[in-house]
Amino acid sequence: MDNSPTLTTARFLHHLHWPGVRTLMRPLRGVDLVAGLLTALLCVGCGVSYDEVAAPEPTPQAGYCRIPAAEVEARIDDLLPRMTLEEKVAMMAGTSGADGMWPTSRNDRLGIPGLIMVDGPRGVSAAAGHATAFPVGMARAATWDPSLEERVGEAIGIETRAMGGNVILAPTVNVLRHPRWGRAQETYGEDPLVLGRMAVGFIRGAQRHVLASVKHFAVNSIDDTRNFIDVTIDERTLREIYLPHFRAAVQEAQVGSVMSAYNMVNGQYCAENTHLLHDILKEEWGFEGFVESDWHLGTRSTVPSVLAGLDIEMPKPIYFDERLIAAVESGAVPEANIDAAVRRILRAQFCFELDTKPPQKDPTLVESPEHTGLALEVARRSIVLLKNDAASLPLDRSRVRSLAVVGKLADQGNIGDNGSSRVDPSYIVTPLQGIQNHAGPVNMVAVPTDVLSDEDRAAVRAADAAVVVVGLVAADEGEANDRERLGLSSKQEQLIAEVSVLNDRTIVVLEGGSAILVEAWIDAVPAVMMAWYPGQEGGNAIAEVLFGDVNPSAKLPIVFPRAEADLPPFPYRPLAITYGYYHGYRLLDRNGTKPRFPFGFGLGYTEYRYSNLEVARPVLSREESLRVSVDVTNTGARAGREIAQLYVSYRGSAVDRPVKDLRGFASVPLAAGETKRLSFELPVKDLAYYDVDVARWTTEAIRYVVQVGPSSADLPLSTEIEVRD
Numbered sequence: 267m268d269n270s271p272t273l274t275t276a277r278f279l280h281h282l283h284w285p286g287v288r289t290l291m292r293p294l295r296g297v298d299l300v301a302g303l304l305t306a307l308l309c310v311g312c313g314v315s316y317d318e319v320a321a322p323e324p325t326p327q328a329g330y331c332r333i334p335a336a337e338v339e340a341r342i343d344d345l346l347p348r349m350t351l352e353e354k355v356a357m358m359a360g361t362s363g364a365d366g367m368w369p370t371s372r373n374d375r376l377g378i379p380g381l382i383m384v385d386g387p388r389g390v391s392a393a394a395g396h397a398t399a400f401p402v403g404m405a406r407a408a409t410w411d412p413s414l415e416e417r418v419g420e421a422i423g424i425e426t427r428a429m430g431g432n433v434i435l436a437p438t439v440n441v442l443r444h445p446r447w448g449r450a451q452e453t454y455g456e457d458p459l460v461l462g463r464m465a466v467g468f469i470r471g472a473q474r475h476v477l478a479s480v481k482h483f484a485v486n487s488i489d490d491t492r493n494f495i496d497v498t499i500d501e502r503t504l505r506e507i508y509l510p511h512f513r514a515a516v517q518e519a520q521v522g523s524v525m526s527a528y529n530m531v532n533g534q535y536c537a538e539n540t541h542l543l544h545d546i547l548k549e550e551w552g553f554e555g556f557v558e559s560d561w562h563l564g565t566r567s568t569v570p571s572v573l574a575g576l577d578i579e580m581p582k583p584i585y586f587d588e589r590l591i592a593a594v595e596s597g598a599v600p601e602a603n604i605d606a607a608v609r610r611i612l613r614a615q616f617c618f619e620l621d622t623k624p625p626q627k628d629p630t631l632v633e634s635p636e637h638t639g640l641a642l643e644v645a646r647r648s649i650v651l652l653k654n655d656a657a658s659l660p661l662d663r664s665r666v667r668s669l670a671v672v673g674k675l676a677d678q679g680n681i682g683d684n685g686s687s688r689v690d691p692s693y694i695v696t697p698l699q700g701i702q703n704h705a706g707p708v709n710m711v712a713v714p715t716d717v718l719s720d721e722d723r724a725a726v727r728a729a730d731a732a733v734v735v736v737g738l739v740a741a742d743e744g745e746a747n748d749r750e751r752l753g754l755s756s757k758q759e760q761l762i763a764e765v766s767v768l769n770d771r772t773i774v775v776l777e778g779g780s781a782i783l784v785e786a787w788i789d790a791v792p793a794v795m796m797a798w799y800p801g802q803e804g805g806n807a808i809a810e811v812l813f814g815d816v817n818p819s820a821k822l823p824i825v826f827p828r829a830e831a832d833l834p835p836f837p838y839r840p841l842a843i844t845y846g847y848y849h850g851y852r853l854l855d856r857n858g859t860k861p862r863f864p865f866g867f868g869l870g871y872t873e874y875r876y877s878n879l880e881v882a883r884p885v886l887s888r889e890e891s892l893r894v895s896v897d898v899t900n901t902g903a904r905a906g907r908e909i910a911q912l913y914v915s916y917r918g919s920a921v922d923r924p925v926k927d928l929r930g931f932a933s934v935p936l937a938a939g940e941t942k943r944l945s946f947e948l949p950v951k952d953l954a955y956y957d958v959d960v961a962r963w964t965t966e967a968i969r970y971v972v973q974v975g976p977s978s979a980d981l982p983l984s985t986e987i988e989v990r991d
């Protein structure tokens with residue numbers, strides 16, 4: 267175990283500040299609409315409703331500025347020459363924080379409001395008071411619904427402003443390279459497309475009220491050594507796997523700010539990484555906002571950081587203080603760099619109208635019934651049913667007379683880690699309370715322990731079914747705290763084994779931030795669901811899924827492997843590591859390894875059929891878009907929601923390509939018996955790879971296989987298209 271003083275100090279310092287397709291679905295085009303209506307008419311009387319639908323897409327946002335950009339630039343042109351060097355440098359650092367709020371300096375003389383930052387990705391930080399605790403990012407990713415995420419972003423934006431902040435330090439969009447990453451729960455999974463679509467949703471919602479800060483730029487997916495680790499990564503992997511979602515946040519959602527990561531990438535700390543901050547983010551992507559460093563130990567230098575493009579040192583000036591003034595005076599930093607940074611900071615403040623619409627504290631907007639209601643809606647939509655043999659679920663209240671609810675976690679509020687993303691709602695519905703709330707005539711027997719007594723055993727044996735709640739807690743995973751193992755604790759595994767012997771109808775409810783190894787016990791139980799860290803209303807949502815009031819519809823945004831050996835290496839507290847191109851489903855696909863539960867997998871209480879896959883034009887030029895439509899039918903007896911997925915494979919590519927890449931998805935509600943025609947639209951350019959030799963994206967003129975279906979491992983429909991010069 268590495269107990270080096272640096273690591274321990276870093277952890278201590280860190281804790282000081284915790285008081286703790288394209289959804290590819292476009293709006294309906296006229297022709298499609300007419301066709302859809304005609305088909306619907308033809309189908310009247312045939313018992314099937316038939317619609318062409320486009321997945322709900324987050325509301326578009328035109329440019330960075332909410333008000334005319336030219337006015338803002340003119341105002342900055344006027345201000346900059348009137349500011350002293352000291353005043354300008356003062357804007358480039360935080361001023362420490364209190365009560366969960368992290369301000370930067372305001373300038374009353376010049377009418378500059380300053381920024382007030384607050385965490386974070388699952389709701390407003392506990393340090394700022396009570397707030398709505400939503401399911402964690404990973405749970406929300408399991409909804410595969412960017413428009414739902416937009417509503418979450420909006421609610422968190424409203425609460426941020428109503429609690430006194432104007433920048434929300436979210437969303438976290440780092441790739442889940444390995445499920446042992448402590449902050450897995452904060453992000454949207456392992457795939458750049460899902461990460462990007464969900465981030466765009468969140469940002470658009472939040473930025474109706476405050477600025478968002480997408481984090482942590484970049485390649486930040488190991489936490490124990492996050493302040494020191496040097497990640498070596500080749501340019502193609504960086505561009506194709508670790509950056510596309512940041513680019514979506516910048517170019518599609520016009521994110522207000524970007525937080526640089528703690529770690530090094532290819533030998534340079536992210537806050538002084540010219541390639542990332544200057545070359546890619548600002549020059550190539552045209553990012554117009556500011557970059558702030560991650561917190562303690564997030565900024566490492568004065569001159570290299572400013573020259574690389576870091577605009578704000580958080581949370582207080584250690585390097586961006588007199589040293590920066592001296593560096594300008596000595597000529598080590600041209601004043602033009604300071605002006606450029608201050609321009610970005612001012613642009614953000616004026617463009618987002620922070621001067622004319624300051625935060626207004628309003629407790630009635632925080633943890634409001636609308637927001638806790640949304641937390642419940644999202645929790646319902648985020649629970650993934652992983653196994654359901656012999657239709658063990660749902661539990662029929664008219665048949666199940668008694669239900670044992672077992673496990674310490676059954677009666678524990680378990681909503682995520684205690685790091686910067688911690689949220690403190692005024693109540694948490696535990697699974698036990700939720701089941702009690704929804705049990706109706708069912709007699710619930712509470713056994714909230716991991717170690718059974720003889721009396722408990724008798725109760726479990728006597729019940730018609732048993733629900734065992736197990737999983738991870740904040741001590742197992744979180745910020746600066748990577749997981750030590752992928753399985754449950756041996757105590758919990760033993761508990762499942764014991765209950766499954768006592769009761770044939772044992773249902774396991776898992777909680778946690780990412781994949782859990784289930785091999786030790788999966789065959790012993792008929793049903794398993796992944797509830798993640800489900801937010802303050804989670805217990806109600808779990809109960810509703812158990813009793814069938816809600817038909818589960820979520821799917822895994824990550825792969826659940828059978829063994830840790832199937833994943834990329836995740837050494838213990840590494841100070842240096844090389845990231846390869848492959849992780850998650852792409853790695854398992856490449857190695858021909860069967861996952862326990864595939865990426866994109868999730869069951870429901872109904873069945874869906876995919877049919878009639880059609881591409882509008884099978885031969886395309888690079889400038890065109892691939893248009894794919896497919897029918898999805900709910901063949902079961904109850905209403906549900908299906909997440910359809912589109913993957914593309916490559917025939918005869920000049921470079922190594924994944925077996926398949928997710929390129930589109932859509933979440934669609936379907937009544938019993940209903941068929942909807944889904945249409946995906948994907949610019950051919952999105953099929954490009956990053957050609958390192960010419961430093962450019964290259965779209966190959968080759969054949970591409972398009973596959974559609976319910977999960978990465980179940981793609982019943984397939985067709986080919988060709989891209990020609």
Ligand code: BGC
Pocket residue numbers: 280283385386435481560561562686
């Ligand atoms: C975390 C950030 C967080 C910041 C402020 C850092 O340690 O990495 O995600 O926003 O603290 O709390």
